[in-house]
Amino acid sequence: MTHAYRTHTCGQLRDSDANGTTRLSGWVHRVRDHGGLLFIDLRDHYGMTQVVADPDSPCFKVAEKVRSEWVIRIDGKVRLRPAGTENKDMPTGLVEIYATEIEVLGQAAELPLPVFGEPDYPEDTRLKYRFLDLRRETLHKNIMTRTKVVSHLRRKMNDIGFNEFSTPILTASSPEGARDFLVPSRIHPGKFFALPQAPQQYKQLLMVAGFDRYFQIAPCFRDEDPRADRLPGEFYQLDLEMSFVTQDDLLSTMQPVVLELFNSFKGAKTVRADVPRIPYDVAVRKYGSDKPDLRNPIEMQAVTEHFAGSGFKVFAGMIANDPKVEVWAIPAPKGGSRAFCDRMNGWAQKEGQPGLGYVFWREGEEGGAGPIAKNIGPERTEAIRKQMGLGVGDACFFVAGRPEKFYKFAGDARTIVGKELNLTNENEFAFCWIVDFPFYEWSEEDKKVDFGHNPFSMPQGGLKALESQDPLTIKAFQYDMVCNGYEIASGSIRNHSPETMVKAFEITGVTKAEVEERFGGMYRAFQFGAPPHGGMAFGVDRLVMLICGVTNLREITLFPMNQQAQDLLMGAPSDATPKQLRELHIRLNLPEK
RNA sequence: GCGGAUGUAGCUCAGUUGGUUAGAGCGUCGGCCUGUCACGCCGAAGGUCGCGGGUUCGAGCCCCGUCAUUCGCGCCA
Numbered sequence: 001m002t003h004a005y006r007t008h009t010c011g012q013l014r015d016s017d018a019n020g021t022t023r024l025s026g027w028v029h030r031v032r033d034h035g036g037l038l039f040i041d042l043r044d045h046y047g048m049t050q051v052v053a054d055p056d057s058p059c060f061k062v063a064e065k066v067r068s069e070w071v072i073r074i075d076g077k078v079r080l081r082p083a084g085t086e087n088k089d090m091p092t093g094l095v096e097i098y099a100t101e102i103e104v105l106g107q108a109a110e111l112p113l114p115v116f117g118e119p120d121y122p123e124d125t126r127l128k129y130r131f132l133d134l135r136r137e138t139l140h141k142n143i144m145t146r147t148k149v150v151s152h153l154r155r156k157m158n159d160i161g162f163n164e165f166s167t168p169i170l171t172a173s174s175p176e177g178a179r180d181f182l183v184p185s186r187i188h189p190g191k192f193f194a195l196p197q198a199p200q201q202y203k204q205l206l207m208v209a210g211f212d213r214y215f216q217i218a219p220c221f222r223d224e225d226p227r228a229d230r231l232p233g234e235f236y237q238l239d240l241e242m243s244f245v246t247q248d249d250l251l252s253t254m255q256p257v258v259l260e261l262f263n264s265f266k267g268a269k270t271v272r273a274d275v276p277r278i279p280y281d282v283a284v285r286k287y288g289s290d291k292p293d294l295r296n297p298i299e300m301q302a303v304t305e306h307f308a309g310s311g312f313k314v315f316a317g318m319i320a321n322d323p324k325v326e327v328w329a330i331p332a333p334k335g336g337s338r339a340f341c342d343r344m345n346g347w348a349q350k351e352g353q354p355g356l357g358y359v360f361w362r363e364g365e366e367g368g369a370g371p372i373a374k375n376i377g378p379e380r381t382e383a384i385r386k387q388m389g390l391g392v393g394d395a396c397f398f399v400a401g402r403p404e405k406f407y408k409f410a411g412d413a414r415t416i417v418g419k420e421l422n423l424t425n426e427n428e429f430a431f432c433w434i435v436d437f438p439f440y441e442w443s444e445e446d447k448k449v450d451f452g453h454n455p456f457s458m459p460q461g462g463l464k465a466l467e468s469q470d471p472l473t474i475k476a477f478q479y480d481m482v483c484n485g486y487e488i489a490s491g492s493i494r495n496h497s498p499e500t501m502v503k504a505f506e507i508t509g510v511t512k513a514e515v516e517e518r519f520g521g522m523y524r525a526f527q528f529g530a531p532p533h534g535g536m537a538f539g540v541d542r543l544v545m546l547i548c549g550v551t552n553l554r555e556i557t558l559f560p561m562n563q564q565a566q567d568l569l570m571g572a573p574s575d576a577t578p579k580q581l582r583e584l585h586i587r588l589n590l591p592e593k
Numbered sequence: 594g595c596g597g598a599u600g601u602a603g604c605u606c607a608g609u610u611g612g613u614u615a616g617a618g619c620g621u622c623g624g625c626c627u628g629u630c631a632c633g634c635c636g637a638a639g640g641u642c643g644c645g646g647g648u649u650c651g652a653g654c655c656c657c658g659u660c661a662u663u664c665g666c667g668c669c670a
Contacts, residue, residue, distance in 0.1 A: 112603065226669095
């Protein structure tokens with residue numbers, strides 16, 4: 001008895017199957033019609049098999065009619081391809097199916113998006129016809145990589161003693177800081193659920209409830225504008241939380257999980273085994289970023305002293321006028337040519353900077369070349385060269401000002417130098433932890449102290465630090481994991497003491513009553529025996545993006561929305577019917593066009 | 594909300610300084626072809642140049658507006 005659709009998949013048959021019969025179903029990938037002989041590449045999820053028909057076959061007339069992306073069922077004889085016509089690039093390339101019967105299961109209209117081939121197509125077409133896009137080889141493969149990554153993580157987390165729990169999707173507004181998606185309540189007119197920006201409070205409650213190790217591949221919802229590496233609307237996190245742990249326990253629990261994941265999926269790339277823990281302050285000074293790409297070997301240094309009182313009046317003047325001004329040096333090994341330095345200078349001007357000062361060293365010019373070298377003289381130039389460990393053929397760029405104003409620009413310059421000079425190894429995964437984030441930061445907009453990151457983090461020094469220290473000097477037990485310049489995880493040791501929590505909010509101007517109102521569930525829970533706990537969340541989408549080597553999240557997401565946060569395939573968001581709105585007690589107040 | 598880029602055949606794109614009838618490849622349709630695997634050859638159909646307005650003797654091209662897509666800023670861990 002034969003199955004209605006197939007006895008084998010399209011990726012299955014080998015030379016050992018020759019002389020047997022088979023039934024295959026799949027999509028017509030390509031047709032090559034030679035008149036008296038006709039080939040069909042039949043494709044399914046598993047692979048591709050060549051089908052051949054000639055005028056002696058009773059199904060030849062049908063075979064002549066089929067077109068790309070029709071779904072057909074074929075019966076036929078498995079046979080070895082004639083000598084010399086084997087295709088070594090295909091796993092099934094030693095055999096072909098001589099078709100005896102073809103049944104058309106589903107015709108396809110003229111394609112708005114070819115499945116064959118891999119050129120780029122406009123996003124709106126790809127999204128509107130996502131089901132066709134997903135048939136294409138690369139995207140199909142990326143999506144499969146994603147499901148394998150997720151199942152790898154799930155298996156691993158279970159293995160090391162974590163328990164998976166599902167937390168509510170319809171919940172209360174959470175304190176992450178992003179805009180909430182709201183869902184109106186029918187039963188409670190005028191009230192709204194919020195979709196969780198992260199299961200933050202629930203997972204902390206699970207710790208209070210005594211479950212010790214929680215994880216979840218959790219959907220998260222944020223109503224913010226997207227970027228290439230930030231999906232609109234919804235995204236997934238590997239969310240986890242542990243009780244009775246220190247920061248060190250958390251980092252050393254998850255570091256092997258991440259390294260093993262990348263080692264399993266790295267392909268031809270390499271994974272750096274060393275994962276340094278870098279304090280936030282150090283990361284900013286060395287790399288100009290709190291998510292440094294460590295594939296780039298460049299490390300910046302302060303060289304303020306060499307410019308103070310020097311003949312380079314621009315920098316010397318700034319230093320004399322403001323004790324907080326510093327000069328940072330960005331070394332550029334092998335960048336010692338006028339052309340390259342000028343190119344960097346031009347880039348800086350395009351970025352809206354006055355320029356990018358530089359020195360470079362050529363054979364026979366002891367004191368260095370370039371305008372800055374002339375201005376500060378050979379001794380100072382030589383001192384800089386020694387400090388930065390540079391030599392003939394190298395260059396060095398300089399930025400000056402208050403570090404908090406220019407560190408991002410310096411970091412961008414570091415990135416460009418690394419890329420332009422091919423110092424950054426593109427075939428590597430390089431990780432680091434960034435630790436000791438500031439607990440508070442100064443909000444210029446609100447003219448007050450505000451939380452730097454998660455308000456539920458434990459300040460280093462606890463309640464005592466909050467009571468005695470300048471808030472802006474307090475660090476948090478807060479950490480990120482970074483890979484190749486992407487933040488892939490973020491977490492903290494939580495503040496489990498109600499008094500400390502109230503004090504922490506008080507410093508930002510939020511009263512005890514407001515804390516009780518906004519975070520009532522958690523505040524109440526902390527009154528009844530909360531264990532010390534902490535956790536983190538990995539961006540699943542970003543992990544997969546790095547593993548697949550793509551720079552846009554749409555390349556690894558099944559049904560992404562466009563940049564306007566619309567689902568072009570399903571037509572979401574869409575109008576609600578008057579009946580729906582009536583039941584929800586909602587009247588629309590639309591902006592005038 | 595703001596800034597940059599893009600918008601021409603079903604799809605990907607070209608289109609000179611503003612000048613006659615807007616082109617190519619893929620796909621589609623028709624014909625030929627028995628060893629291709631991006632099959633080959635011959636032929637045909639297919640266009641509101643995103644949309645609206647303006648300048649001009651004349652606009653795919655210049656100007657203004659608008660819409661759509663995208664990248665970035667703001668926003669967001």
